Amino acid sequence: MAKASDLDVAYVSKLARLNLTNEETQLFQKQLADVLKYAEKLGEVDVSHVEAAAHAIPIFNVFREDEPRDWFTAEEALSNAPHKANQLFIVTKVVE
Amino acid sequence: MSRSDLPALTIADLQSLLRRKEISPREVINSLRARIENVEPKIDAYLSIDFEAAAKEAEKVDVDLPLGGVPIAIKDIINVKGQPCTCASKILANYRSPYDATIILKLRASGVIPFGKTNMDEFAMGSSTENSSVKVTRNPWDLSRVPGGSSGGSAAAVAADAAFGGLGTDTGGSIRQPASLCGVVGVKPSYGRVSRFGLVAFASSLDQVGPLTKTVRDSALIMNAMAGHDEFDSTSLNEPLPDYTKNLGHDFKGMRLGLPKEYMIEGIDPQVKSAVDAAIKQLQSLGAEIVDVSLPHTDYGIAVYYFLATAEASANLARFDGVRYGYRAKDPTDLLDHYGRTREEGFGAEVKRRIILGTYVLSSGYYDAYYVRAQKVRELIRQDFVKAFEKVDAIVSPTSPVPAFKLGERTADPLAMYLADIFTNTGNLAGICGISVPCGLAKVNGSQLPIGLQILGKALDEARIFQIAHAYEQSTSWHKSKSPNSINPKSEIRNKSGADDRD
Numbered sequence: 001m002a003k004a005s006d007l008d009v010a011y012v013s014k015l016a017r018l019n020l021t022n023e024e025t026q027l028f029q030k031q032l033a034d035v036l037k038y039a040e041k042l043g044e045v046d047v048s049h050v051e052a053a054a055h056a057i058p059i060f061n062v063f064r065e066d067e068p069r070d071w072f073t074a075e076e077a078l079s080n081a082p083h084k085a086n087q088l089f090i091v092t093k094v095v096e
Numbered sequence: 097m098s099r100s101d102l103p104a105l106t107i108a109d110l111q112s113l114l115r116r117k118e119i120s121p122r123e124v125i126n127s128l129r130a131r132i133e134n135v136e137p138k139i140d141a142y143l144s145i146d147f148e149a150a151a152k153e154a155e156k157v158d159v160d161l162p163l164g165g166v167p168i169a170i171k172d173i174i175n176v177k178g179q180p181c182t183c184a185s186k187i188l189a190n191y192r193s194p195y196d197a198t199i200i201l202k203l204r205a206s207g208v209i210p211f212g213k214t215n216m217d218e219f220a221m222g223s224s225t226e227n228s229s230v231k232v233t234r235n236p237w238d239l240s241r242v243p244g245g246s247s248g249g250s251a252a253a254v255a256a257d258a259a260f261g262g263l264g265t266d267t268g269g270s271i272r273q274p275a276s277l278c279g280v281v282g283v284k285p286s287y288g289r290v291s292r293f294g295l296v297a298f299a300s301s302l303d304q305v306g307p308l309t310k311t312v313r314d315s316a317l318i319m320n321a322m323a324g325h326d327e328f329d330s331t332s333l334n335e336p337l338p339d340y341t342k343n344l345g346h347d348f349k350g351m352r353l354g355l356p357k358e359y360m361i362e363g364i365d366p367q368v369k370s371a372v373d374a375a376i377k378q379l380q381s382l383g384a385e386i387v388d389v390s391l392p393h394t395d396y397g398i399a400v401y402y403f404l405a406t407a408e409a410s411a412n413l414a415r416f417d418g419v420r421y422g423y424r425a426k427d428p429t430d431l432l433d434h435y436g437r438t439r440e441e442g443f444g445a446e447v448k449r450r451i452i453l454g455t456y457v458l459s460s461g462y463y464d465a466y467y468v469r470a471q472k473v474r475e476l477i478r479q480d481f482v483k484a485f486e487k488v489d490a491i492v493s494p495t496s497p498v499p500a501f502k503l504g505e506r507t508a509d510p511l512a513m514y515l516a517d518i519f520t521n522t523g524n525l526a527g528i529c530g531i532s533v534p535c536g537l538a539k540v541n542g543s544q545l546p547i548g549l550q551i552l553g554k555a556l557d558e559a560r561i562f563q564i565a566h567a568y569e570q571s572t573s574w575h576k577s578k579s580p581n582s583i584n585p586k587s588e589i590r591n592k593s594g595a596d597d598r599d
Contacts, residue, residue, distance in 0.1 A: 002465040009452055016410060016455040017417075018448060019436035031510050032453050038511055039399035039466075045473050052471035055301050055331070056478055056527025057287050057555055062330040076194040080421035091419055092434040 004036035102127040103257045104583040107166050107314040110260055114165040121154035121165035125211070128167055132212075132258045135581055138239060140231045141253035143172045144180045145212035153209045163321055164207030169259035171250050172213035173220055174305065175294040176200050179210075183296050184228035185218045187416050187423045187442030197294020198326045199263070199305055206321035212259075214249030218444045219413065220265055220298045222246050223273055223516035226507055227446040234503070235278060236579035238543040241500040244274030244516075250308045251278040257583045261309040261318060265295065267302045268401050269495075269520025272532040275308050276495035276548025279534045279579065281565070282308045283315045284520075286555040287527035288333035290319075291326030299408040300331070302401075302524040311575055312533060312566040316340035319558060335556055343563035349383030351564065353551075354488035358394040359519060364497045371536025371547040372494045375568065379492065382567055389484040389491065393476045397522040398514055400477065403457045403470035404525075409447075410454030416442065449510060478526040485554045490561055493519050495532040495548035499540060519550060529553045533565045534574040544577075 009029045013020045020028070074087045083090040102110070102124060113119045129147050136142060150167060159165045170176055173183050175193035177200075182188045200210055217227035225233045225248030233248045235241040236256040243252040247264025251274035254262050264271040266284035275282025283306040290305045297303065307318035320341065325334040355376065360369070380386055418424035418438035425441055428434035443451070457466035484491060497518060506513045523530045535549035549568070553561035569575050578585045 002462050006462070007456060012452050012456045012459065015459060016451050017414075017432070017435035017439060018443070018451055019440035020448065020452075021440075024445070024448065028449055028452055031449065032456075034511050035402060035453065035514070039403065042396060042399050042403075042466075042469055042473055045393070045396060045469075045476065047469060047472035047476070050472040050475050052468050053475035053478060054471060055287070056474075056525065057333065059288070059331070059333065064327040072194060079194055080191050082418055082422065082424035089419055092428045092431050094431050 004033045004040065007032055007036060099123060099127050100130060101583050103131040103260065105260065106310050107163065107260050107317055108311070111163060111166055114159040117159070121157050121159060121209070122151060124165055125150050125154045125167060125209070131583070135256050135258050138581055139234050139236055139252050139256050139258065141214055141233050141249040141256065141258055142169070143182060143184065143213050143215050143230055143249070146179060147211065149178065150209050150211035157207050157209065159207070161207030163203070163317060165209065166207065166260055167209045167211045168203065168318070169212050169214050169250050169253050169262035170200070170210050171216055171247050171262070171264050173216060173265055173296045174200065174263060176210045176213070179213060181213070181296065182230070183219045184216045184230050185443065185447070186229045189423065191421055195294065198291040198328060199322045200294065202324070203321050208321065214253055214262060216249055217246035218447050219296070219409070220246040220267055220270055221409070221446050221450055223269070223513050224506065225249060225274070226503065227444060229444050232503060235500045236581040237279060237545055238500065239581070241502055241545070242277065244277035244496070244500065246270040247308060248274045251275055251280055251282065254278070254280045254308050254310060255579050256581045261307055261314050263305060264308050265303055265305050266524065267299050267405060268524050269517040271306045271308060272495050272520050272530055272548065272550060273516060275532040277500040277546065279546030279577065280308055280310060281312050281315050281534070281575070282306065282532045283319065283558070284523060284530045285319065285323060285558060286529040288331050289529070289556065289558065290323050291329045291332050293326055293328040297412040299405040300412060301408060302405060312531070312562055312569050313341060313344055315531070316344060316562045333556070338559045340559055340562050343559050344566045346563055347383060348564055348567055351384045351490070352387050352488040353379060353384045353564070354387050354389035354484050354491040356389050356391045356394065356484070356491060356493060358391050359493040361497070361518070364494065365499060365538065367538035368494050368497060368499065368547050371538070372549055375535040375549045376492060378571060379564070379568055382571060387488050389488055391480040391484060391522070393473060393480050394522060396473050397477060397525060398518060400470045400473045400525060401517065401521040402453065402514060403466050404474060406450040406454030407458050407467050408454070410451045410458065413447070413451055418442070446510070474525045477522050481526040481528055490564055491552040493550045493552070495519060495550040499538040499545035499547060523552050528555050529558045529561060531561045531565045533569050534577070535572070536574060537577060
C-alpha cells in the first residue's frame with residue numbers, strides 16, 4: 001500500500017491544472033494526509049479474488065438511433081461563453 | 097385554512113385542492129411567495145427565485161395533471177431552462193441554463209412549476225451546506241445549526257414551509273442526511289432509476305436525483321413523475337416503472353427487516369440510538385419481523401467513497417476550464433496560467449481539496465493502490481448488501497449518527513465532516529435505494545432536533561421502501577411535528593393516537 005507521506009500536494013496541483021496558494025498547499029497537505037491515513041484500513045482487506053466494480057449496476061452497449069434533432073442554436077451554445085466573437089469561443093493563445 | 101397557510105400543505109393535499117378548483121395555481125404561487133419573503137431572511141435556503149416566470153406558468157398549467165400547479169424547489173445543480181445553475185460555485189456564478197434537464201421536462205409534463213433554485217455545498221461536496229460560495233443556510237429547527245448537506249437548501253425550505261417539496265441529489269447521503277437533520281422525508285433512488293441528463297456531474301458512478309418532501313406519499317408522487325428511462329443518459333435503466341403510490345396503505349405483515357450489527361457503532365448519539373430503537377419496535381408492532389444481518393465491510397465505506405468520489409470528481413470537474421462557460425481568470429499569460437488561475441479563483445476550498453485527492457488517487461504509481469483497490473472493496477460492499485437482501489426485504493438504520501450540528505463545528509476538520517455520511521454512503525456504493533423518514537426529536541440545549549430513520553431497499557425496490565416508510569410514518573406523528581420556523585409551529589409532539597391517516 002502506498003504511504004500517506006508520499007502525497008505531494010504542490011506536484012498534484014500541477015497535474016490538476018489548479019493553482020494553490022502556499023497556505024492552501026500546506027493546509028491540504030496536512031488534511032489530506034489525515035484522510036489517507038484514515039484510508040490505510042483499505043490495505044487490510046483481502047481483495048485478491050475480487051473484480052473491480054466501476055458501477056454498482058453496470059449496463060453495456062448503450063446506443064440510440066443517430067438521428068438529427070433540434071438542439072442548441074449557435075447563440076444558445078455561446079450564451080455562457082466567458083469570451084466570444086463572431087459566433088466563436090475566444091480562447092487563450094496556445095501557439096507562439 | 098387561510099390563504100397564507102397554504103404553503104404548510106403537503107403536495108397531495110395541495111394538488112387535490114387545486115384539482116377541485118378550491119384554489120388557483122396563481123394563488124398558490126402568491127402564497128408561496130409571501131411565505132418565502134417572510135422566512136427566507138432567517139433560513140437562506142434559496143439561491144435564485146423567478147416568481148414572474150412561475151406566475152406565468154401558473155396561468156396556463158393544467159391542474160388535472162398528476163402534479164398540476166405544484167411548485168417544486170430545485171437544487172441549483174439541475175438545469176432549468178432560463179434560470180441560473182451555479183452549483184453554489186463562483187465558477188458558475190453567471191451561468192444560465194440554455195436547456196431543461198430531462199427530469200425537469202418530465203416534471204413540467206406532470207404540471208410541476210420549477211420556480212426556484214436552492215442552496216447547496218459547492219458542487220454537492222459537503223454534508224452541511226457550509227461549502228456554498230454564496231451563503232449559509234440555517235436549520236429551521238435551530239438557526240445556529242446546519243441543515244445538513246449537500247442538499248441543505250431544499251431540506252431547509254421544505255422544513256420551513258418555504259417549499260411544498262424539493263429536489264436534491266445524493267452521492268453519499270446528500271438527500272437523506274439533510275432530510276434527517278431537517279425532519280423531512282428524503283429519497284435516494286436506485287442508481288439508474290432517475291435520469292441525470294442535465295444534472296451537473298460530481299461522481300458519476302454514485303450520483304442520483306431524488307425528492308425531499310413533508311411526507312412519504314409526496315416523495316412517491318414526485319418519483320412517479322420523474323423516474324424512468326432516458327435515452328440521453330447511458331446509465332439510465334430501461335426497466336418498467338411501477339406506480340410508487342400503489343402499495344401505500346398496504347400493511348406489511350411478515351415483511352422482514354434487517355438490522356445490521358455493524359451500524360451500532362460507538363459515536364452514535366444516545367438520543368438517535370433510542371429513537372431508532374423505538375422506531376424498530378414500532379415497525380415490529382406493525383407486523384415486521386426484525387432479522388439481524390451483517391454488512392461486514394461497512395467500516396470501509398467512507399474510505400472507499402472518498403477515493404472513488406474524488407477520483408470521479410477530479411475528472412468531471414476538468415470541464416471547468418474557462419473556455420465554453422463559467423468564470424475565466426483575467427488576462428492569462430498562457431494556457432497553463434489560464435487553467436491554473438481560472439480554477440484557483442473559481443473553486444472553493446473543499447472542491448480544491450477533493451480535486452487534489454482525486455487527481456492523486458488516479459495518478460501514476462497510486463492508481464492501483466488507491467483507486468483500483470477502492471473499486472474492489474466497493475464490490476465487496478455491494479456483495480454484502482446482495483447477501484443481506486437474500487434474507488430480508490429491507491434494512492433499517494439511523495440516517496445520520498448525530499442530529500444537526502452547530503454551524504462551524506466541523507468545517508476545520510474535513511475527515512469529521514466526511515464521517516457524517518457513515519450510514520448513507522454504502523447505499524450509493526451498492527447502487528441500492530434508500531429513504532429517510534422522521535422518527536424522533538432529540539433535545540439538545542433547549543432545542544428540539546429531528547432524527548431520521550433510514551430504510552434501504554434492493555435496487556429498483558423503491559415501491560417497497562415507500563410502503564414501509566409510509567406505514568411507519570402514518571403510525572407515528574413525527575412527520576407532523578413542525579420546526580419553530582414553520583407555519584403554525586407546534587413544538588409539543590401530539591400523542592401517537594392523534595395521528596390520522598388521510599390515505
